[in-house]
Amino acid sequence: MNKYTARGLVEAAHDDRKKITVLADTGRDLVQALRELRAAVDDRRWAVKRERRAHGHELIEFISGGEIRVRNANRIDLRSTRVDVVYFDFEPSLDIISACQDQLAGTVWVELVRPT
Numbered sequence: 001m002n003k004y005t006a007r008g009l010v011e012a013a014h015d016d017r018k019k020i021t022v023l024a025d026t027g028r029d030l031v032q033a034l035r036e037l038r039a040a041v042d043d044r045r046w047a048v049k050r051e052r053r054a055h056g057h058e059l060i061e062f063i064s065g066g067e068i069r070v071r072n073a074n075r076i077d078l079r080s081t082r083v084d085v086v087y088f089d090f091e092p093s094l095d096i097i098s099a100c101q102d103q104l105a106g107t108v109w110v111e112l113v114r115p116t
Contacts, residue, residue: 001029001089005115006036009087013066014047018084020066023073023100025090033089034058034070076100088114 001022012018022037024030034053041048041060052059058070069081073090076099086100092114104110 001033001036003036003039005087006033006040009068009085010037010040010044010060012085013060013068014044014062014064015066017062017064017066019082020068020085020087021081021083022068022070022087022089023076023092023096024070025073027072029089030058030070030072037068037070076103083110085111085113088112091115 009020009022013020022033024033037060044062047062047064048060049063050059050061052061059067061067073088073092073096076096083104086104088096097112097114100112
């Protein structure tokens with residue numbers, strides 16, 4: 001993840017109160033994505049309600065109600081969570097996109113975003 005993507009995701013979560021899930025391909029990519037997101041949050045540190053680091057289940061929650069969850073794509077579990085945006089930090093296969101769509105079938109509206 002680059003710093004411009006991280007800034008955009010932080011802005012959407014904080015300003016627009018979006019529930020965002022970032023899916024990383026590997027553990028190394030997950031750590032790098034979290035590093036970029038934390039750097040983007042630095043100027044809004046006052047707006048962070050809670051930050052949780054659990055192996056494969058990282059969370060940055062804002063006082064506005066928005067949040068960014070960072071997950072490993074090998075352990076996708078989006079059931080029973082409210083998600084507005086799923087951002088793939090890699091080029092996902094059709095199997096992974098299909099798994100996300102199946103798990104989010106009951107969601108009224110969700111945006112799947114992949115890098116171009």
